[in-house]
Amino acid sequence: MRNEPSITVPFVDLRRDHAGIASELQDAFDRVLGASAFILGEEVEAFESQFAQRCGVSDCVGVNSGTAALSLMLQAAGIGPGDEVIVPAHTFVATALAAVHVGATPVWVDVDAGSGLIDPPAAEAAVTARTAALIAVHLYGQCCPMDELRAIADRHGLALFEDAAQAHGASYRGRPAGGLGRAAAFSFYPSKNLGALGDGGAICTDDRQLADVARRLRDLGRDESEAHGLAGYNERLDGLQAAFLRVKLTHLDRWNDARRLVAHRYRETLTDVELLTVAPEGECVYHLFPIKLDERNAAARLLSARGITTGIHYPLALPDQPALGGLSSPDPSPAARDWAARELSLPIFPEMTERQSDVVIGALKSAIADLRGDDGASSMSLPASF
Numbered sequence: 583m584r585n586e587p588s589i590t591v592p593f594v595d596l597r598r599d600h601a602g603i604a605s606e607l608q609d610a611f612d613r614v615l616g617a618s619a620f621i622l623g624e625e626v627e628a629f630e631s632q633f634a635q636r637c638g639v640s641d642c643v644g645v646n647s648g649t650a651a652l653s654l655m656l657q658a659a660g661i662g663p664g665d666e667v668i669v670p671a672h673t674f675v676a677t678a679l680a681a682v683h684v685g686a687t688p689v690w691v692d693v694d695a696g697s698g699l700i701d702p703p704a705a706e707a708a709v710t711a712r713t714a715a716l717i718a719v720h721l722y723g724q725c726c727p728m729d730e731l732r733a734i735a736d737r738h739g740l741a742l743f744e745d746a747a748q749a750h751g752a753s754y755r756g757r758p759a760g761g762l763g764r765a766a767a768f769s770f771y772p773s774k775n776l777g778a779l780g781d782g783g784a785i786c787t788d789d790r791q792l793a794d795v796a797r798r799l800r801d802l803g804r805d806e807s808e809a810h811g812l813a814g815y816n817e818r819l820d821g822l823q824a825a826f827l828r829v830k831l832t833h834l835d836r837w838n839d840a841r842r843l844v845a846h847r848y849r850e851t852l853t854d855v856e857l858l859t860v861a862p863e864g865e866c867v868y869h870l871f872p873i874k875l876d877e878r879n880a881a882a883r884l885l886s887a888r889g890i891t892t893g894i895h896y897p898l899a900l901p902d903q904p905a906l907g908g909l910s911s912p913d914p915s916p917a918a919r920d921w922a923a924r925e926l927s928l929p930i931f932p933e934m935t936e937r938q939s940d941v942v943i944g945a946l947k948s949a950i951a952d953l954r955g956d957d958g959a960s961s962m963s964l965p966a967s968f
Contacts, residue, residue: 648769696859
């Protein structure tokens, strides 16, 4: 491999991302500390209002994780034992676990080979008399083909939900993620485009009844009279995390624009790998930058040796997860398994410098040339500033 200067590139760099807003975060901490409102309260209510407006919906229900958001969303919508929930076979395990946790059966369907998003014809083919819902996972920062999925849901009387954990600020035909289905679940895990300084999540919806039930479920089933009419859970969003999220929400557009610049640089120069297919009717926010290549594992090791951290999203298709195997049959998921076998996520974060992206590009090109036995004259040309 070539001898470039030793520059390490982390997968994400939250320290740098937070450095520019440290005083705002400190002010938010001081505000919560002074009010001593640590569980729910005004900060949570203010964030819920602001995020609901951002997603173009009437209601946002803050909870303590994206997994809780998924599970409570389904339960509040009445999904439960005896129901089937259509889930893409290529996604994070929490999407499927939400169905399992409410007593429903997840039904795997394959994904598009280019985008990794749920394949509408496969989803429709999986509908049975027991199917109650379909979860569209907006993977990698790109919205699913919601018009096609909504038509399927309408034809079969299904509830259409969004897993928008990777899509803060993404849009589809001019409408924001979070307002494209009956309800949407968000995660505010720290590395998300909109991340807390700990765990957090939210349910966004225009369904007032669903929102009211979700609010009760997150708070041990109690209502305003302090009666516990539901067997709920302790899944509340902390006031401190809500305050931090309010700060970070004001920077979301700038951070997403910065991610797109990094993604554009990758897309311009990486020609010997398969890149994410991005549909023109949506606006991708590049929560991750996935590529696919046959030499995925070896390339990851070579990049790691150069101080470049990569990720795999995700190493197993859902039907192959030990906790989920055998839950759904049949299981025709060749594209999902191809993603699991060949996907590699490159570093991408808002404060990533041009120099860092150049280092990643150069190292990946050199790794591929080595692995494919080239003489170094790879068809991928180095950027001019390298």
